[in-house]
Amino acid sequence: MTPDRVAAVIDFLALADRLKHVERRGRTVGPDGADRHENAAEHCWNVALVALLLHREVADPPELGHVLAMIAAHDLVEIEAGDTFAYDEVHILTQAERERAAADVVFGRLPPDLSTRLRALWEEFEEGETPAARFAMACDRAQGFLHGVIGTGHWRHEGVSEAQTAKRMDPARQVAPVFEALIAALYDRARAGGMFAAPLP
């Protein structure tokens, strides 16, 4: 690696460190019982763990390296664009545009070959059409939902009804039977815990 390339990689990693300070809506509960917002970096690791556990459960599994690379890169744009709560009906309208502008800034800091590679991983995830992207999407949504169920069931406090979550979780359930089984079990726990808000009248 040339000194310029080394410097660019270090500077990119210094920028990427900020993902540890991008708060998501869900909350994680510590061993002392206190809870705090989960951040996007922790989420990315957690989605990778879900992928690792479920990868061999699907027929024709996508290549694991490609899936895990996509997961490691999928939220980097949030360094610039912030996290958009899945049930925020206002900010979600501008999410794609904000994240595309953020991608120019964030991936633009890398040497051209790495920039192209990470941006392609992010675009593949966003487009959600390849089997690898669909598997990664299902892991991403399953992690978010699971994190609410094992955490504070934050939907209730955010005014989010079960029907609203179903709109987000249905595409994940359809990816493979293992996601259907996992998400059904999580809904059982969420309902038993009274975690959803009442539907709007």
Next chain:
Amino acid sequence: MTPDRVAAVIDFLALADRLKHVERRGRTVGPDGADRHENAAEHCWNVALVALLLHREVADPPELGHVLAMIAAHDLVEIEAGDTFAYDEVHILTQAERERAAADVVFGRLPPDLSTRLRALWEEFEEGETPAARFAMACDRAQGFLHGVIGTGHWRHEGVSEAQTAKRMDPARQVAPVFEALIAALYDRARAGGMFAAPLP
């Protein structure tokens, strides 16, 4: 997936969530300038990102899926054993024994096939003999060192000298020229920033 298997995976992921509350010695600096301890879950994502950026820079790169799977699993034992600071000369003596006991507890919560798979990934990482494990080790150490350099240069406050860090970083430098180049550049920045403690007399 059978209902029992689904329940075991959910319960394991609930346990794994605690990795977000295992503090490492290094500190991460937020956009407001305030710093806090990095946690082990964030670290695992960050190591995956380092691996993704450097993977194609080494001759004969190990299979990326295997490397990223190992990285996702490599710190799970810290849920039970806690993080051991690399320069803590007392606790490091019992680290291997504590982590082996922790592995029984943590991986023991998974269905047998997944338990075997994740434990094997952790053991391969710990043994550090395969090319994939050596690459992952170099990414792990490079991330820890980089995190200090872009963060608060915490060695100075911990009484850790440059020579002590060299003992830890030399094996990483030897894995491939890209790590040599990256770590040399980081040492330049650390020295310029006065980040190391004076050597003991």
